[in-house]
Amino acid sequence: MSARYVSRILSLIAIMAAILHLRLQAQESRIVQRYASGTAMTASARQGAPDGGFFLVRFPNVPEQSVLDSWGWIKSLHPRYHIVSKLLPDSTVLTWSSNHNWKASTKLIDRLYALHDQDSVTLIADAAGTAHVLRQAAANVYEIRIAVKDWPAFAADPRLHLADVLRHPHTESASANADLSVDRVNALHAEMPALRGNGMRISLKETLYDTLDIDLHPRHIRHGGEPARTETHATLMATLIAGNGNSGPGSLGAAPRGMIASSDFSRLLPDDAGIFSTLQIHAQNHSYGTGIENYYGLEAVAYDAQVRELDTFLHVFSSGNIGTDAPAEGIYAGLTGFANLSGSFKQAKNILVIGATDGNRTAAPRSSRGPAFDGRIKPELVAYGEGGTSDAAALVSGIGLLLQEQFRLQSGAAPSAALMAAVLINSATDLGAPGPDFITGFGAVDARAAARTVVDRRYATGRVGQGNAFQMPVPAGTGTLRVTMRYTDLEAPANSARALTNDLDLWLTDAAGNRFGPWTLSAFPHKDSLTRTAIPGRDSLNNTEQVQARSAAGGLTIHVQGRKVSGLQTFALAWQWIPDNYFEWDAPAFAETLDARARATLRWSTNIGGPGKIFYRQGDSGNWQPLANVLNVEEGQAGWETPPAFGPMQLRMDVAGKSFTGPQFLVAPRLRPATGFICEDSALVWWAAAPGASRYRVYALENDAYRLLGETVDTTFAFRPSTVVSGIVAVSAVAQQEGARSAAHRFSANAPGCYVRNFTADLDAAGAVQLQLELGTPVGLRNIRWFRQGMVLGSETPGNGFVYAATDERPPQGIVYYYAELELANGRRILTDAVPVAVTGADEYVLFPNPAGEWIRLLAKGLRGQQIVVTDMQGRVRKSLRMESLQQEIPLGGLPAGNYWIGVYEDGKRQFGARFVKVR
Structure with missing residues (x-):
C-alpha cells in the first residue's frame, strides 16, 4: 500500500471525524437552545439556586445511573444532557436553569419551533389548564388546541407531565403465510387437538380485515366502533391469529376457532374498557408503529392503567421493523441498533412487546430492539415473523388465545395478564448466551411448552406489601429450575424517568442457604455494555424477573419480597425444570x-x-x-x-x-384440482392421479368448514353447482390413511364454461384455416362437429384428450366464420362462439360483400400506405381514404343506389380494381 494511499485514507477519516464532531456540536447546541433558560450558571448562581426547580446539566462523560439518581434525575435528553432537580458541587458539570420544554415530546418541540408565535397547534396532554380543550381523549388525557405563544405558560403548569403531538400509525409487515412449526404451534395442535381457541375472543387494532375471507368467515365480532377501511395487512394478521386453513395450509393460524373484532388504530390511546367487557374480549393485537419514541408517553401510561384495571386483559405489541436505526432522543440517543422500539406506547410495562425471528430462530436484523427508554428489557419475547414483527405479534396473540382457553377449561376463569406473561416468558426458548438480552428478550415463544405449563399447573400467584416476603418450595425435579415472576405494576406519571413504581425482588434458595438472584443486564448507554451477557443480581427496573438454579439436595424454594411497595402488590409465578440432555x-x-x-x-x-x-x-x-x-x-x-x-x-x-x-x-401427495367444465346443471373437477391412492374424497366448503361431497376412484368428479353455494371445493387422496386436503379450489373462477375452454381459427401461410378446440374435460362427450358458416366440415369421436383440431383446406375468400358443436352423451348440444377469419386466398385484395349496403370491406395481405378511391360509373370520385387496416371498412352512407368502381393505388399506380353494387 503506497504512502500516498495511506495519506488519503487518513485524510478521509479526519474529514469524517470532523463532520461527526460538527454534527454533535450542532445537536448539543440545539439541546441548550431549546431546553435552557438563559446562559450557563456561574458557581454563585448554582449555590443560590432554589430547591424545587429544574435544571439542564451537561456531564463531561456519560454518567452512571447512580450519579444521575444523586442529581435528582428527571429526564434524559441525550447521553450527557439531562434534566435534574438537584445541583451538586461538581465544577465539571455545566448547568443551566431549565425551561419546561422537557415536558413535551421531541416531535412536539420540533413542531413548536417550526411555527410562528401566532400559530396554533393541536396536542394531547395529561393536564388541560386554561388551554382550549377539544375533547377528553381518555382518562386524564385531553386533546387541546393552543397558540404557540401560550406554550411556555401552559408547560409551566405543575399538573402537566407530558404533552405530545397526534401521531399516525403505520403497519409493520407484509406477510404471506405462517410456519407454525418454528414456535411449536404445530406440536401444540398435535398434542392438544381440542385446544383451538374455542369461545376465545380477541380484538385486532388497526384497520378492518376481510370479514368474508374463507379462513375467517363467519367469526367476525361486529360492533359500532370498527374501522371503515379494509386492508390486506389486517386480513393477514387476523389469519395468523385465527385462520382456519380453509384456503390452504399456509392460512392456518394459531387459534383457528377464535373470534375477532376490529378496532381503529388511528386512535393510539387504548380502546374504552367498557367495549371489551361488553364484547367479552380479553386480548388485543397491535401490529403497528409510529417511529422511534424513547419516553414513557401518555399512551404507555394509559395501557399500563388499563391492564391494571381489567387485570385479565392481554395487550400484545410488535416491537417494530427499524432495528438497524438509532434513536435521536433520550439516554440512548445515537446508539445504532438499540432502543428503537417504534412507538412510545411500547414503553409500557404491563404489555408484551414481541420481536421477530427467521425460520432458523435467528433474530431478524430489522426487528426493533431494546432497551426501553429507562433500561428495561424490551422486547420481552420473539417469535417467527418472516414478514416482520407484525407477524410475530399476531402469532403470539393467537398462542395467547390458546392459553386463555386452557386456563378457562381448568379453572373456569380468565387468567391475569401477569400470569399469561409469566407462562409465556418462562416457557420460552432462550436464544444465544444464557439469560435475557435486548434483542430477543427472554427468548423465542414455545407454544407447546407454555401450554404444558398450564396443564401441569406449574404456576402460582401471591401478594406482598412493603417488606413482606412470600416463599414456596418447588416440587422436586432434575436439571435446571427456571422461575419467572411478573406483576401488573401501577402506572407511573407520564414522562417519568423510570416507569417502575412498585419494586419486587425474586430469588431462589437451596437447603444449604445458597441464594440465586435473577438475571440482570447492563443498561449503561454504550454498545459494549448493552451487549454484555446477563448475570445474576438484583433487579430494580423490570416488573418481570427470571432466575435459574441447578437442582440441589433438599430442593429449592422460591422467594418474593416487596422492596418498595405502595399497598399490596399481586404477582404471578411460573416455573419449569429443564432436564439435562433432553x-x-x-x-x-x-x-x-x-x-x-x-x-x-x-x-x-x-x-x-x-x-x-x-x-x-x-x-x-x-x-x-x-x-x-x-x-x-x-x-x-x-x-x-x-x-x-x-x-x-x-x-x-x-x-x-x-x-x-x-x-x-x-x-402424502397434495392434489391440485382444476375445473373441467361448468354447465347449468353440472360441473366437473379433475386432478392428476396420486401414486398409491386407492380413492379420492371431494369436499365442499360450507360456512367455515368443509363437508364431504363424495368419494370416487376416478380422477374426475361431477356434481351439481347448486349444491356448493360457496363455489369452493377441495380434494384429498386416500390410501391406508387420508392425505391432506388440497388448497381451496374455486371451481367457478376462470372457469372454461360448459365443456369448452377455448376455440380458435387461424389462417396459415398456405391459405388453409386451422381449427383448434380445447376442452375442460372429454368426460360425457359423444361427438365433435366442425362448421364453416353452417356447413359441416367434418366430425370425430373424442378420446381421453383435451385438445382436438381440424383443417379447412379451401376456405372461401372474405370474412369466414367457424365454430364447433359438441354432442353430449345425454343428447345435449353445445356450440362454441363463432370465430371470424379474414381469407384473401391467392389474391392480394378481396372486396365484400357485393352487393353492399351501408358499408363495404376490403381485405389486404399487407399495409403499405395504400390509397382507396371509390368512383361512380361516370368516373367521379365519391370517396377517398387511406388504408389503415387489413380489414378496412369503407362507409357508403350518402351514396345513392347504383354501380360503383373501387380502386387501390400505391405511389399513384393502381394495384387493384373491382366493380360493386350499392343496393340501398
Whole structure:
C-alpha cells in the first residue's frame, strides 16, 4: 500500500471525524437552545439556586445511573444532557436553569419551533389548564388546541407531565403465510387437538380485515366502533391469529376457532374498557408503529392503567421493523441498533412487546430492539415473523388465545395478564448466551411448552406489601429450575424517568442457604455494555424477573419480597425444570402430513451438542433409512426432500450414544384440482392421479368448514353447482390413511364454461384455416362437429384428450366464420362462439360483400400506405381514404343506389380494381 494511499485514507477519516464532531456540536447546541433558560450558571448562581426547580446539566462523560439518581434525575435528553432537580458541587458539570420544554415530546418541540408565535397547534396532554380543550381523549388525557405563544405558560403548569403531538400509525409487515412449526404451534395442535381457541375472543387494532375471507368467515365480532377501511395487512394478521386453513395450509393460524373484532388504530390511546367487557374480549393485537419514541408517553401510561384495571386483559405489541436505526432522543440517543422500539406506547410495562425471528430462530436484523427508554428489557419475547414483527405479534396473540382457553377449561376463569406473561416468558426458548438480552428478550415463544405449563399447573400467584416476603418450595425435579415472576405494576406519571413504581425482588434458595438472584443486564448507554451477557443480581427496573438454579439436595424454594411497595402488590409465578440432555421432536408433529416430493424442515428441541444422524422409516416396523448427518444437533433443524411415498413414517435421531424416535406422521401427495367444465346443471373437477391412492374424497366448503361431497376412484368428479353455494371445493387422496386436503379450489373462477375452454381459427401461410378446440374435460362427450358458416366440415369421436383440431383446406375468400358443436352423451348440444377469419386466398385484395349496403370491406395481405378511391360509373370520385387496416371498412352512407368502381393505388399506380353494387 503506497504512502500516498495511506495519506488519503487518513485524510478521509479526519474529514469524517470532523463532520461527526460538527454534527454533535450542532445537536448539543440545539439541546441548550431549546431546553435552557438563559446562559450557563456561574458557581454563585448554582449555590443560590432554589430547591424545587429544574435544571439542564451537561456531564463531561456519560454518567452512571447512580450519579444521575444523586442529581435528582428527571429526564434524559441525550447521553450527557439531562434534566435534574438537584445541583451538586461538581465544577465539571455545566448547568443551566431549565425551561419546561422537557415536558413535551421531541416531535412536539420540533413542531413548536417550526411555527410562528401566532400559530396554533393541536396536542394531547395529561393536564388541560386554561388551554382550549377539544375533547377528553381518555382518562386524564385531553386533546387541546393552543397558540404557540401560550406554550411556555401552559408547560409551566405543575399538573402537566407530558404533552405530545397526534401521531399516525403505520403497519409493520407484509406477510404471506405462517410456519407454525418454528414456535411449536404445530406440536401444540398435535398434542392438544381440542385446544383451538374455542369461545376465545380477541380484538385486532388497526384497520378492518376481510370479514368474508374463507379462513375467517363467519367469526367476525361486529360492533359500532370498527374501522371503515379494509386492508390486506389486517386480513393477514387476523389469519395468523385465527385462520382456519380453509384456503390452504399456509392460512392456518394459531387459534383457528377464535373470534375477532376490529378496532381503529388511528386512535393510539387504548380502546374504552367498557367495549371489551361488553364484547367479552380479553386480548388485543397491535401490529403497528409510529417511529422511534424513547419516553414513557401518555399512551404507555394509559395501557399500563388499563391492564391494571381489567387485570385479565392481554395487550400484545410488535416491537417494530427499524432495528438497524438509532434513536435521536433520550439516554440512548445515537446508539445504532438499540432502543428503537417504534412507538412510545411500547414503553409500557404491563404489555408484551414481541420481536421477530427467521425460520432458523435467528433474530431478524430489522426487528426493533431494546432497551426501553429507562433500561428495561424490551422486547420481552420473539417469535417467527418472516414478514416482520407484525407477524410475530399476531402469532403470539393467537398462542395467547390458546392459553386463555386452557386456563378457562381448568379453572373456569380468565387468567391475569401477569400470569399469561409469566407462562409465556418462562416457557420460552432462550436464544444465544444464557439469560435475557435486548434483542430477543427472554427468548423465542414455545407454544407447546407454555401450554404444558398450564396443564401441569406449574404456576402460582401471591401478594406482598412493603417488606413482606412470600416463599414456596418447588416440587422436586432434575436439571435446571427456571422461575419467572411478573406483576401488573401501577402506572407511573407520564414522562417519568423510570416507569417502575412498585419494586419486587425474586430469588431462589437451596437447603444449604445458597441464594440465586435473577438475571440482570447492563443498561449503561454504550454498545459494549448493552451487549454484555446477563448475570445474576438484583433487579430494580423490570416488573418481570427470571432466575435459574441447578437442582440441589433438599430442593429449592422460591422467594418474593416487596422492596418498595405502595399497598399490596399481586404477582404471578411460573416455573419449569429443564432436564439435562433432553431431546424432543417438534416437526413433523404427531399425525401431521408432509407433502410428498416436497422440501420439508425437520425441527427438534434439545440441549445435546455434537454431531448426530437422522434416519426415517415407513410405518412403525420398516427398515430405517439414512436421511441426513447433522454437524451440531443443538442447531435444532434439518432439511428433507420427502420421498415419493404415500403412508405413515417415523424419524429417529442418533446422538451422544442415544436414539430418539419421533411420533408417527404421514407423507402424502397434495392434489391440485382444476375445473373441467361448468354447465347449468353440472360441473366437473379433475386432478392428476396420486401414486398409491386407492380413492379420492371431494369436499365442499360450507360456512367455515368443509363437508364431504363424495368419494370416487376416478380422477374426475361431477356434481351439481347448486349444491356448493360457496363455489369452493377441495380434494384429498386416500390410501391406508387420508392425505391432506388440497388448497381451496374455486371451481367457478376462470372457469372454461360448459365443456369448452377455448376455440380458435387461424389462417396459415398456405391459405388453409386451422381449427383448434380445447376442452375442460372429454368426460360425457359423444361427438365433435366442425362448421364453416353452417356447413359441416367434418366430425370425430373424442378420446381421453383435451385438445382436438381440424383443417379447412379451401376456405372461401372474405370474412369466414367457424365454430364447433359438441354432442353430449345425454343428447345435449353445445356450440362454441363463432370465430371470424379474414381469407384473401391467392389474391392480394378481396372486396365484400357485393352487393353492399351501408358499408363495404376490403381485405389486404399487407399495409403499405395504400390509397382507396371509390368512383361512380361516370368516373367521379365519391370517396377517398387511406388504408389503415387489413380489414378496412369503407362507409357508403350518402351514396345513392347504383354501380360503383373501387380502386387501390400505391405511389399513384393502381394495384387493384373491382366493380360493386350499392343496393340501398
